[in-house]
Amino acid sequence: MKKIPILLVLFLGFISCKEESTTKVLYLAHSLPQTHPVHKGILEFQKALETKSNGTLKVKIFPDAQLGSEREVLELLQIGSVAATKVSAATLSNFVPEYHILGIPYLFRDQEHRFNVLEGQVGKSILAKGSKFWLRGLCYYDAGSRSFYTSEKAIRTPEDLKGLKIRVMNNQMAINMVNSMGGSATPLAYGELYTAIQQGVVDGAENNPPSFVSSNHYEISKYYTLDEHSAIPDVLLIGTKYWEKLSEDEKKWVQESADESSEAQKKFWNDSVEESMRIAKEAGIEIIIPEKSLFAEESKSVLEEFMVKYPEMATLVNQIKAE
Template identity: 30%
Template structure:
């Protein structure tokens, strides 16, 4: 009888061990690695940290979020491709890079298209933004939300830029984006597409003369260390996309998919809060570090770009109309 009881207890113990082991395996958190190219402090970083905090709050123990700033997982294009392949779970990158895969997203890069921050955010959070997120899904990138780095400005090490003639011959780093390249060529500059991870070194070595980015990135990257002049140009607005791999997204329940989107929206809010603060304090910070500030003649620049606007309308007509009427 004792042997039978012992055997029964042993069997029960084994079964319990299997059940406990199975439950432990089922409870193992899903790891989400989030990569971005800019520093560990900045608009991308604020968005990533906001996403992480909200996801772990909404689904405690169900997800483990690991953050990889500074291009440690590659440049923006490399990360986008990794997300497509499923070898990276999530990235936060500029939409200009994603435009290489989703051409419709390039509409956001048209110079002087957005009037101000209120206009840009209304567009990116509304039907236009939802349409663009859906286009991303068709190309193997599950878009969750659009944040931003803000309106872009020019910096350089050679001279103040107030007129189109001041840009002539300057080597300006741009993103790998055909609209940006065409615009700067039309303005007489020498646009040089380059991964952000290479920019500081290129500026230090004089390979390029300048670059263009929003205040949030200029301040976060301490560009006053390698640039003398900043031109307040507001020449283009740059959204950033929070997106995940289909491999991750499709493995989740509808409930967890909804939680992922809510977390991305919290990340968007944190990202925009950083941008707003940078807009309030950024210029003063740059002046404190010795940068000289110039404001360009927007009307002259827009007139110079008029031949390109016709091409934009032929390419993006309905989307441009939808954005402008907002």
């Protein structure tokens, strides 16, 4: 485990002790900007929890990666220095293997199927799996569907990906997916991507519409292909070290507030997608609606490889398909 700065741990511990006499404070850190629809969902969680507890449970939010990267904040949760966070299921899969399932390409038939799975028994069972790693899942936040965008060559079929360097998250499933379709997956830090596209280091990337626009990648891209190959959600988590200090009523308030914020966040996300697509179209981006089945067929090997590597997860995968 990467060493957490000792001054940060002491600082958070000092504040926690100082405020403990009157209220319990839940410190929630994440890496997104305050304009992001997921941050708006977190504000709903904050408001709901303080209302339900009559002010005895307060939420202090540290956005914009103030306390570190997603991985670093997860480690802070594990040692109990921070109470909660929001991270991508892709990052979380490095801590809790079951979250790998949610990155399987074309796992969900459509948005309705995705929400039914995440909010149903299967989704809740995956959230619970993190407790043995000191990371209890509370709810999912919608992070939409990821699609390809490129600077010079349009992607209309998987064949068009051949020879293209496509930036992906440093996640093995994302790497396997792009490679299976014929592209050359290129893991790269998100903060370096604008310059990498601009200078031709990579030919494109893949992400959801709000990220495509908020990152300004639409300024240096010509094509956005809505193949929607994956729909990896964000996850709101609470560290078990904090959770176990709560009373039964407090736990109930936290879970109810998380569920309510998840529902509210869906609208924030939809509004953001609509606005982002409007901006992209007005900027002259060619929006391509491809035949998704072609991409799904090419990426079948990713699921096959996953089932070989994690045979114990076959039941969960089959349950998702049967929903």
